[in-house]
Amino acid sequence: MKAGKLIVFTLVAILLLSTFACGGGDEEAAQPPEPGAYLVYEVDFEGTATPELALAELEAIIKERIYAHALTQPVVIERIGDDRISIFLPDVTDIEKARDMVGNTAQCNLRELIGGQWVVAEAMGPDEQIMPLTGAHLLECHLSYDQLDAEWACDAELEIRFGRIGAPLLGAFTQHHIGETVGIFIGDAPLLQVEITERATTRLEIAPLGCWLADYLAETINQAALPLWLRYVGGYVYPPLTEPLEEEPMPTPAAMPELGNVSYTDETNGFSIWCPQDFYRDEETDLVLQLVGPRARVAEKFGPVAWWFPAVSLWKYEGYATLSLLSDNREAVVQELPGYTQVSEERVTVGGVSAIKHVFDYSYEGYWKRVATLLLVEDGTAYVIDCVAGPSVWDEYEPIFDTIMNSFRVLE
Secondary structure (H helix, E strand, O other): OOOHHHHHHHHHHHHHHHHOOOOOOOOOOOOOOOEEEEEEEEEEEOOOHHHHHHHHHHHHHHHHHHHOOOOOOOOEEEEOOOOOOEEEEEEEOOOHHHHHHHOOOHHHHOOOOOOOOEEEOEEEEEHHEEEEEEEEEEEEEEEEEOOOOOOOOEEEEEEEEOOHHHHHHHHHHHHOOOOEEEEEEOOOOOOOOEEOOOOOOOEEEEEEEEEEHHHHHHHHHHOOOOOOOOEEEOOOOOOOOOOOOOOOOOOOOOOHHHEEEEEEEEEOOOOEEEEEOEEEEEOOOOOOEEEEEEHHHHHHHHHHHHHOOEEEEEEEOOOOOHHHHHHHHHHHOOOOOOOOOEEEEEEEOOOOEEEEEEEEEEEOEEEEEEEEEEEEEEEEEEEEEEEEEHHHHHHHHHHHHHHHHHHOOOOO
């Protein structure tokens, strides 16, 4: 943990200690908390007709997840004010482990495309009340598949089933949108798109899929079938750390092999870069370099689905005098991509060379992709590095992509 993060968590701990205290200034209020991890989440009750019932269902789901980790001590979940809950995990000494035990807290929701924007889908519910189609109404994401001889040869199907209230909502929505597509989002992160068919009255069907992708989607959607949406606010561990943690330096190319990276040097094209050991280099490509993640190696048999998995591509262009020229040309191209949405853009320095890092989302045949593009020019030669993965797994691969891009060096 970095020193800055330690300061933040120390401040959070001070705040939360006062929050969890019983109040009143008596001897009981002065008692220290029980040993363990304390987490605080903000709760969004919007669109919920029965907040107390939804909160009770949410607590039951979270406790079931935590107890699945063989935690024997009782978990305590309490309401804080109108829009927050606290979760106490006894004897857990690591904040990240505690958050992993709580699991995904982003609510699944269905969205329709209106005026170029993805908007949460709504339908007429009981008592002629307009209700959103969210994880509050999901029953389960059912997975079925036949494993064939090869690892990648798998005929998988997903059925997203809706409950007693959700099924009529889905039916009312889909009857007006047959032939169109609906976006499945986890919180605000797009997961995939599904075409609405005449059969989509109580469930949505997704097929065909590869085994690993089907497993991942089923787990992700089931974890997001929550009655309420949560946002992590902060947390601390008691008793606190007795010794401050030293700040972790940013990895340098010399240290990267210890982190599972290997050096790749291309004398012909004049660059070097570090590559993760579990990625493989695709030799059958017209690109200067293409690295494909281990999951993509299995999924590549499924055409466009393969690009939902992590991949890194590097191009080289001759004759570009300035970075702005290349940036403007590529910007015009990417903005024409279906569903293009810019996430961020910043100027960075890589290997002593000024560059632009551009992150954006777009949709290809129903599958969202997030792309981080690094654009740099050295002595009239332009290099472009594209790092691609599905938005729902982006947090997992973003540090790996940053390591790859930051390791890039133009040879002298």
